Amino acid sequence: xxxxxxxxxxxxxxxxxxxxxxxxxxxxxxxxxxxxxxxxxxxxxxxxxxxxxxxxxxxxxxxxxxxxxxxxxxxxxxxxxxxxxxxxxxxxxxxxxxxxxxxxxxxxxxxxx
Amino acid sequence: xxxxxxxxxxxxxxxxxxxxxxxxxxxxxxxxxxxxxxxxxxxxxxxxxxxxxxxxxxxxxxxxxxxxxxxxxxxxxxxxxxxxxxxxxxxxxxxxxxxxxxxxxxxxxxxxxxxxxxxxxxxxxxxxxxxxxxxxxxxxxxxxxxxxxxxxxxxxxxxxxxxxxxxxxxxxxxxxxxxxxxxxxxxxxxxxxxxxxxxxxxxxxxxxxxxxxxxxxxxxxxxxxxxxxxxxxxxxxxxxxxxxxxxxxxxxxxxxxxxxxxxxxxxxxxxxxxxxxxxxxxxxxxxxxxxxxxxxxxxxxxxxxxxxxxxxxxxxxxxxxxxxxxxxxxxxxxxxxxxxxxxxxxxxxxxxxxxxxxxxxxxxxxxxxxxxxxxxxxxxxxxxxxxxxxxxxxxxxxxxxxxxxxxxxxxxxxxxxxxxxxxxxxxxxxxxxxxxxxxxxxxxxxxxxxxxxxxxxxxxxxxxxxxxxxxxxxxxxxxxxxxxxxxxxxxxxxxxxxxxxxxxxxxxx
Numbered sequence: 001x002x003x004x005x006x007x008x009x010x011x012x013x014x015x016x017x018x019x020x021x022x023x024x025x026x027x028x029x030x031x032x033x034x035x036x037x038x039x040x041x042x043x044x045x046x047x048x049x050x051x052x053x054x055x056x057x058x059x060x061x062x063x064x065x066x067x068x069x070x071x072x073x074x075x076x077x078x079x080x081x082x083x084x085x086x087x088x089x090x091x092x093x094x095x096x097x098x099x100x101x102x103x104x105x106x107x108x109x110x111x112x113x
Numbered sequence: 114x115x116x117x118x119x120x121x122x123x124x125x126x127x128x129x130x131x132x133x134x135x136x137x138x139x140x141x142x143x144x145x146x147x148x149x150x151x152x153x154x155x156x157x158x159x160x161x162x163x164x165x166x167x168x169x170x171x172x173x174x175x176x177x178x179x180x181x182x183x184x185x186x187x188x189x190x191x192x193x194x195x196x197x198x199x200x201x202x203x204x205x206x207x208x209x210x211x212x213x214x215x216x217x218x219x220x221x222x223x224x225x226x227x228x229x230x231x232x233x234x235x236x237x238x239x240x241x242x243x244x245x246x247x248x249x250x251x252x253x254x255x256x257x258x259x260x261x262x263x264x265x266x267x268x269x270x271x272x273x274x275x276x277x278x279x280x281x282x283x284x285x286x287x288x289x290x291x292x293x294x295x296x297x298x299x300x301x302x303x304x305x306x307x308x309x310x311x312x313x314x315x316x317x318x319x320x321x322x323x324x325x326x327x328x329x330x331x332x333x334x335x336x337x338x339x340x341x342x343x344x345x346x347x348x349x350x351x352x353x354x355x356x357x358x359x360x361x362x363x364x365x366x367x368x369x370x371x372x373x374x375x376x377x378x379x380x381x382x383x384x385x386x387x388x389x390x391x392x393x394x395x396x397x398x399x400x401x402x403x404x405x406x407x408x409x410x411x412x413x414x415x416x417x418x419x420x421x422x423x424x425x426x427x428x429x430x431x432x433x434x435x436x437x438x439x440x441x442x443x444x445x446x447x448x449x450x451x452x453x454x455x456x457x458x459x460x461x462x463x464x465x466x467x468x469x470x471x472x473x474x475x476x477x478x479x480x481x482x483x484x485x486x487x488x489x490x491x492x493x494x495x496x497x498x499x500x501x502x503x504x505x506x507x508x509x510x511x512x513x514x515x516x517x518x519x520x521x522x523x524x525x526x527x528x529x530x531x532x533x534x535x536x537x538x539x540x541x542x543x544x545x546x547x548x549x550x551x552x553x554x555x556x557x558x559x560x561x562x563x564x565x566x567x568x569x570x571x572x573x574x575x576x577x578x579x580x581x582x583x584x585x586x587x588x589x590x591x592x593x594x595x596x597x598x599x600x601x602x603x604x605x606x607x608x609x610x611x612x613x614x615x616x617x618x619x620x621x622x
Contacts, residue, residue, distance in 0.1 A: 016158060016245055023157040031150040059193060060148055063220040066241035067150045 007105045009069035025110050031068045032106045038064070039099045042092060054092065055081055061099065073102050140256050141166040141183055145176040145202070146191040146218060151241070155189055155218075158248045173197035173205075180209045186259040187252060189239070192219045192226060203233050211520050212262040214255035218243075236518045254525050257489075261523040266485035267492075267552050268469045270476075286319075286326050287470050290462040292455035296323060303450045304330035309402065311387075311447050312425040314454030317502035320425040323452055324383040327423060336380035339373045344389035352394055353410050356401075362411025372409065374401060374418050381421040387447065388428035388439065395440045402446045422447060457499040457506060464495050465555060467503060471510035472522070484520040488552060493524055493531050549579035581609040 010024070017023035038057050045053040058080040065073030076098040079091045142165055144155045152169050159165055168183055170176040173194045179185065188206060192199035203215055214236040219226055222240060230238045236258060237251045288296070303310055304327050312320045321340065328338050346354055349363070357372030373382055384390070390398065401407045402422060406415050424447045433439035457464065468486070476483060490513075499505055509528060516526040524532050553575050560568045580599065585606075588594040592610065596603040 012242075016154060016243065018161050018245060020157070020161070023160075027150060027153045027157060030153040034148060034150050059220065063148050063241055064150045066220050067148075067154045067243070069242055 006069075006071045007102055008073075008109075009071075010109055012069040028068060028106045028110055031064050032103055032110075034064055035061070035099050035103050035106075039096055039103075042096060046092065051088070054088065058095065061095065065102075068102075068106075070102050073098050139164055139166050140186040140259070141168060142252070143168045143170060143176065143179050143183070143185045143188045145170045145173070145188060145194065145199075147171050147193075147195050148191070151191070151218065151243075154243055155248070158243060158245055159252065161245070162249050162252060171195075173199075173202040176202055177205055177209070180206065180213075185210075185213055187214045187216065187236075187255045189216050189218055189252075192217055192221070192230070200229065200233050203235065207234060212259060214259050214519065216251060216255060231518070234518055258519055258521075258523045258525050261487035261489055262519060262521045266521065267488040267490070267555075268465060268472070269485035269556065270469075270473070270483055286322050287467055288460065288463045289466055290455075290460035292460050293463060296452055296454055299450075299452045300326050300330065303327065303452070305332055306450070307421050309422045309424070309447050309449040311430075311449070311451045312423065312454060313430075313451065314425075314427065315456045315502055316427045317504035318427075318454045318456055319503050320427075320454055321383065321385065323454055324423045324425060328381050328383075331381070331421070333379065333381050333421060337377040338381050338383070339377050340383040340385060341373060342385045344386040348391040348393060349410075351391070352397070355394075356397065356407050356409055357416075358410035359412040362409070366411065369409070374407060374420055375409075375416055377420050378418045379420075381423060384422060384424045386426060387424035388426040388430055388433060392438070392440070395443050399440060399443045399446060402443070457502045458497075461495055464499075464506070465491055467506055468494060468510055471507045472514060475511045475514040479514055481514055481517075482520075483514070483517060483522055485522070487521055487523040488549070490522055490524045490527060491552075493527055497531055546579065546583045549583070553579060577609065581606065585610055 008028075013027060014021060014024045016027070038061050041057045042054055045051075045057070058077045062074050062077035062081060065071070065075075065077055076091070076095040080088060080095050083091055142159055144152045144159075144167065146152050146155070149171075152171075156167050156169065159167055168179055168185070170179050173196050176188070176190070176194075190199050190202060190206075194202065199217060199219075203217075206213055206215055215234070216237045216239060217226075217230040217235050218239050218241065220241045227238050227240075236255045239248065239251070286297075288294070300323060310324075310327060312323050314320050324340070328334060341351075341354065343351060353362075353366070353370065353372065355372050355374055357370045357375055358366045360367060360369045397407065401418075401420075405418050405420070407418070408415055430439050430444050430448075434441045434444055457467075468491070472483065472486070475481075494506075494509070501508075509531065512528055513522050513526040517523075518526075553572060556575065557568065557572050560571060565571070581595075584595045584599055588598070590610070592603050592606045596606045599606070
């Protein structure tokens, strides 16, 4: 796994809304739904390989990563967004793993409180 | 029971028992981003900022549809949209309503996007992740700018008025204040005489303009003219510059050189910063003033000349005389006629006309067209002390034209030291009314002088707006009260309130 291991900075997400946990939870749930959609799009775009769709989705994922303060998601998305299709395979798998982990963190946090 | 709702424009009947109130306009912000998480984050933050109506769109087409459905004040616009580029959407927004403030959103860190966004006329630019304080500050500024576009303008640029020609602008000497009128009168009195003139005033107050005006109105206007800044030369060079030198007068003086006093024979010399004339040169200069004769540096031949001297200084020469830094006899000689140019802070009436003039110059240079200047911005300019005087005002006008992202120059476009809050000591309502009336007076005078055809209607409309705005604010939007106080029908007040962007709320007693 890459060096950028902060999965999702929940404190910063809450600070976005001046500490309003309800709004933070709402944002995380919306983000989780988007992550699921993106992950599905990436899977569908693998066979046959649709590089353009993958790059677009990676850009979206970077936006989500920035919004929910997830440096590891931003990092994994950027790598896919910038690399050519020839070496994309491994990076895409890494990105999908990262998405799943971030989704899990969100799920735990939103269920916990 | 009070029922609330947006005014639909027709079909709303109000019977005699109904109380009708108007309330302040609730700004509407449109968030355009294909990513629900970004919209959710932005929406949540905006809800924390205050009383705003928020509309969302997930692509360019939806954004443009929203424009036709709602009155939008500010748009947060993603650059990468699924159906079109954010810059294309921005162009369509500008064509729809150029007053809408657009703030771009992006996840990219590419500086070119930022440059392109600002060039496209964006009000500002956010890079994700969003930050609560930053969003709050920038959105508030955008709303202020939007609001200022609805207010009567303090300065309005009519398209029919041709832009200033920068080449001609240097000869334009502008001022309507009593202080400047006195300066103009004194120029008129002394210009045709051959007297020496001493111009005093702070740095940047326009002393050189006064000197040029004296020359151009004098009998020597077609004769040689030279302007020398005494502070810009070391003593020996200044002497050579003014009086010339013979060949071999000093190392490097290979040939004979005529000085300015010789070159300008029959004409005029403007000596700026005369207070910096070294003591050693003062006696030589005094002799020139008294006898119109001098010797070149290193020479014995006496040269006869005929030059008119106009001197200027920002220093107190009387004090310098008392301290022994300036010759008293020289002061009496150059002080044949004195013109004092008041500092800009004492010429408040000139600020608007000068600013307008410098804006026209800047717009012409930068090929940018503005509709006008907001009252709030002009108030800031008039409240400021202008230590750098006109030079500072001119620089401010240039900066403001560069910074302006909409068609109206508002406080946000002013340099940061001018953007601070206005003094709170005065009654703000009274200031608002006084500003409005001052502005009206200025516009009437300008429209009459420029030969505008519908002066009566424009003035009437503007007065209506000023009066209604003031009355509605004073009586918290109570239409009946306002109508009674102004002696007009309630429907008239109501029509104006709607035009001014107030919301109508109705309810029964």
